[in-house]
Amino acid sequence: MAEKQRRKPGETREKLMNAALTLVGKGRHFASLGIREVTRQAGVVPTSFYRHFRNMDDLGLQLxxxxxxxxxxxxxxxxxxxxxxxxxxxxxxxxxxxxxxxxxxxxxxxxxxxxxxxxxxxxxxxxxxxxxxxxxxxxxxxxxxxxxxxxxxxxxxxxxxxxxxxxxxxxxxxxxxxxxxxxxxxxxxxxxxxxxxxxxxxxxxxxx
Amino acid sequence: MAEKQRRKPGETREKLMNAALTLVGKGRHFASLGIREVTRQAGVVPTSFYRHFRNMDDLGLQLxxxxxxxxxxxxxxxxxxxxxxxxxxxxxxxxxxxxxxxxxxxxxxxxxxxxxxxxxxxxxxxxxxxxxxxxxxxxxxxxxxxxxxxxxxxxxxxxxxxxxxxxxxxxxxxxxxxxxxxxxxxxxxxxxxxxxxxxxxxxxxxxx
DNA sequence: CACATAAGTGTACAACTGTGCACAAAGGTC
DNA sequence: GACCTTTGTGCACAGTTGTACACTTATGTG
Structure with a gap:
């Protein structure tokens, strides 16, 4: 069962998605968001982003x-x-x-x-x-x-x-x-x- | 008549607006365009931008x-x-x-x-x-x-x-x-x- | 023709960007 | 408890960004 082994995690993942959503809610356009900006809003180090998403488009798809x-x-x-x-x-x-x-x-x-x-x-x-x-x-x-x-x-x-x-x-x-x-x-x-x-x-x- | 003294000019202005439009036509989102990017596409030096527009929003308004x-x-x-x-x-x-x-x-x-x-x-x-x-x-x-x-x-x-x-x-x-x-x-x-x-x-x- | 004003250029810089890499802390499995 | 995998961190770096400044060139007006 090596299918879905994300048992507990997805914490930062969620934080990142919420961060992007928050920025959008503040009037920003999704297309203008950057990785650093999102991670900053999420209170996470930039490189963490890549643990969960390939790039911003990927995050968008999951949204x-x-x-x-x-x-x-x-x-x-x-x-x-x-x-x-x-x-x-x-x-x-x-x-x-x-x-x-x-x-x-x-x-x-x-x-x-x-x-x-x-x-x-x-x-x-x-x-x-x-x-x-x-x-x-x-x-x-x-x-x-x-x-x-x-x-x-x-x-x-x-x-x-x-x-x-x-x-x-x-x-x-x-x-x-x-x-x-x-x-x-x-x-x-x-x-x-x-x-x-x-x-x-x-x-x-x-x-x- | 100091109203509209741009008699001949507006050449670069137009180039910049077309450049932005071209980029949008290529699939880019307007919100993600930068000044340098637009001037590059227009074949103009970045600082020229400010002769015609305050910022990208201004250009958008004129569009x-x-x-x-x-x-x-x-x-x-x-x-x-x-x-x-x-x-x-x-x-x-x-x-x-x-x-x-x-x-x-x-x-x-x-x-x-x-x-x-x-x-x-x-x-x-x-x-x-x-x-x-x-x-x-x-x-x-x-x-x-x-x-x-x-x-x-x-x-x-x-x-x-x-x-x-x-x-x-x-x-x-x-x-x-x-x-x-x-x-x-x-x-x-x-x-x-x-x-x-x-x-x-x-x-x-x-x-x- | 001199001259004021506008349009365009080049240089410069500090701030920010995406991302690669090596390492540290968890968490689950044997 | 040893070990592996996933998740998170720190550092580094080269490339890009917006914009200020001083300059050259064009342009229309007196």
């Missing part, structure tokens, strides 16, 4: 994995809380916003990574979004809210929903986390976006 | 201004070519894609800037998008395609359209500029996104 966990937690909570279908959109957007607030740095990293420097990180985040969209499509299918849509159109709708929400991230991260008024505005707007999309889906007729 | 011009050119072309309303969406998306191709670096800079490091650049790009959306709303009003929408709902629709297209940028910039097949896929998908949104707008009833 994407953790981001996946955060997103999955969010999805689980949404599924648990959205009981009646009529408040589906409001509830989901509210949950999204609350998670984005609680994990601000993570979501900043996500927003940055979409147009980031590392192709691999970019692809990783995009893949997380695809997964998210496909799960959303499954839920919609299960709830039978959009029965008239074929699979392809349902996928398109889910994709558009996820994108719209993701774009709202940019708005959300642009305002102070304490600015309740602005956040409320963003929540309302995002909600209306999704409502508009669903009205479109409800009246959609597949071409042909 | 946003130029980006505005690019966007306005695109808008003009779209208005000139979209004669009959039935092909409005297809035509507009096609024009967008062709401009994104022709000015790849510029649009990369735009996509990066939305979640970039400089708050000012971020705000600048966002402002360009708002302007774009408001112009789109005007056009839609003029074409009387969505007469039943009040101003606020029309603004929302335009905003969502612009965002969806902007997000497609991320897709577009993620594939090779020569990959015609993938680009065609993105074109089709973006088109359907917009169609879905417009179906939503056509059936939208303002709440209340």
């Amino acid at each position: 994407v994995d953790e981001l996946g966990l955060v997103l999955r937690r969010m999805m689980r909570e949404a599924r648990a809380n959205v009981l009646q279908a009529d408040k589906l959109i409001e509830e989901s957007v509210a949950i999204f916003i609350s998670h984005a607030r609680a994990n601000r740095s993570f979501f900043m990293f996500m927003a940055q990574g979409l147009a980031g420097e590392s192709r691999a990180v970019q692809e990783g985040i995009r893949s997380e979004m695809r997964y998210f969209a496909s799960e959303l499509a499954n839920d919609l299918r299960r709830l039978r809210l959009v029965d008239h849509l074929n699979d392809q159109d349902l996928d398109m709708t889910s994709d558009l929903v996820v994108r719209s929400v993701a774009f709202s991230l940019t708005d959300l991260l642009g305002v102070s986390p304490d600015d309740d008024y602005q956040i409320e505005q963003i929540r309302k707007r995002t909600t209306r976006f999704l409502q508009l999309i669903f009205v479109g889906a409800a009246n959609w007729k597949s071409p042909g | 946003v201004d130029e980006l505005g011009l690019v966007l306005r050119r695109m808008m003009r072309e779209a208005r000139a070519n979209v004669l009959q309303a039935d092909k409005l969406i297809e035509e507009s998306v096609a024009i967008f894609i062709s401009h994104a191709r022709a000015n790849r670096s510029f649009f990369m800079f735009m996509a990066q800037g939305l979640a970039g490091e400089s708050r000012a650049v971020q705000e600048g790009i966002r402002s360009e998008m708002r302007y774009f959306a408001s112009e789109l709303a005007n056009d839609l009003r003029r074409l009387r395609l969505v007469d039943h929408l009040n101003d606020q709902d029309l603004d929302m629709t335009s905003d969502l359209v612009v965002r969806s297209v902007a997000f497609s940028l991320t897709d577009l910039l993620g594939v090779s500029p020569d990959d015609d097949y993938q680009i065609e896929q993105i074109r089709k998908r973006t088109t359907r996104f917009l169609q879905l949104i417009f179906v939503g707008a056509a059936n939208w009833k303002s709440p209340g």
